[in-house]
Amino acid sequence: MSRLRVGLLANPTAAQGTAHRVGRQVGHLLHLAGISVVDLSGPSAHVARARAEEVRDSLTALVVVGGDGTVSLGAEIVAGTPVRLGIVPAGSGNDFARSLGLSINDPEESTRALLHALSRPVVTIDAIEVTSAGENALPHRSLALGNVNLGFDAIVNARANSSRASYTVRYTTAVLRELPTFTPLPYWLEIDGGERFEIDAPLLSLCSSGVYGGGMQMVPNARIDDGQLELLSVEGRGRRDLLRFFPRVFKGTHTELEGVRIRPVREVAVGLRHGRSLRAYADGEARSLLPLTARVLPGAVRLLADLSALRGERAVDGGAQ
Structure with missing residues (x-):
């Protein structure tokens, strides 16, 4: 796999700090897999957004770690761009992740899913x-x-x-x-x-x-x-x-x-x-x-996930970007 650049944005307060811990583990595992990882987490959503928007054009994907609010923040950052949104559910509700069939609070499985999706055709969601x-x-x-x-x-x-x-x-x-x-x-x-x-x-x-x-x-x-x-x-x-x-x-x-x-x-x-x-x-x-x-x-959003097993996927041109 070519060296890809992934932004990692973890919510430091989600699930009483669980997202921060899970984010560090996912970042380490992605790095071991040969992915260039840039940590974009910040003390607030405003700071994290500013950091992500500053480097967005250089990213293959933005991986967000947290609950549904963090996923929404990630969607706002990447919507309408070629950057794919990866989701590592580690918040309180995780309802959107449930709708995708993603594993909750499991850094190793989340990393495997992200790496698999990077080799799959791009999937777009509304x-x-x-x-x-x-x-x-x-x-x-x-x-x-x-x-x-x-x-x-x-x-x-x-x-x-x-x-x-x-x-x-x-x-x-x-x-x-x-x-x-x-x-x-x-x-x-x-x-x-x-x-x-x-x-x-x-x-x-x-x-x-x-x-x-x-x-x-x-x-x-x-x-x-x-x-x-x-x-x-x-x-x-x-x-x-x-x-x-x-x-x-x-x-x-x-x-x-x-x-x-x-x-x-x-x-x-x-x-x-x-x-x-x-x-x-x-x-x-x-x-x-x-x-x-x-x-x-x-x-509007390119999702870093493989939805083919869950429901019919809509692929667009290209594989890993």
Whole structure:
């Protein structure tokens, strides 16, 4: 294998320092395999981003080590460039890595997967662009790879992020804490440039991978490489229905329930009526306040992974870059 240059960006705080340790091990193993590795980790996401963007044009791949938020950061850095995004899951949730079938907190297996992918054709996946749309909001754009949470799941995510328990436990606990006082939210939506309409819904999620909340299969048939997103809504259901709903999402059988609707979309503008306020979450991280616009960016990210065993892959020209 020719000497390739890989940037390594580990989140020093993910999973209470586990990502930093795993990152050092992966970097050492890549170096032993003949890969030139440049450490781009920093004390903050801002510093790490600046370091990565400074050398991005010289990289074959950017390998991120951490959870879903770190993966989103990596996607923002490499989207629209020839640089491939490698993922070493070592965070709390790791939901996007689960959707890819990647091993968690396993430096040796992660390194083997990265080296294998470097010899495989390039695979492209979609990204979700999230842009603030409020009249008085400062322009802000971010990217996500997995999902954008716009309802009860966003409120739960905010509570779960403040807990130190394991991710699945704190997400489930947050669901139980929020349910007693939760009521459906009054949304307005515009889908793919169509006319505005209104719904009252407790749950609204825009999905590419369809997996979040520590392994919830929110949209079981979602694909990360089909050029579209899936808008899941739960309409006409109350908090008692949500109690029956959430235990089923880990197996994906909730889609059979009355009131659950999944629409294929490319772009969605969404806001709340009556002056209500809600902050969206995407890939586990806080994003813009509603209203916002989210749209799919087909094939925006070149992924350093072999998806052929998991689902049909979409290859583009070239092998190892």
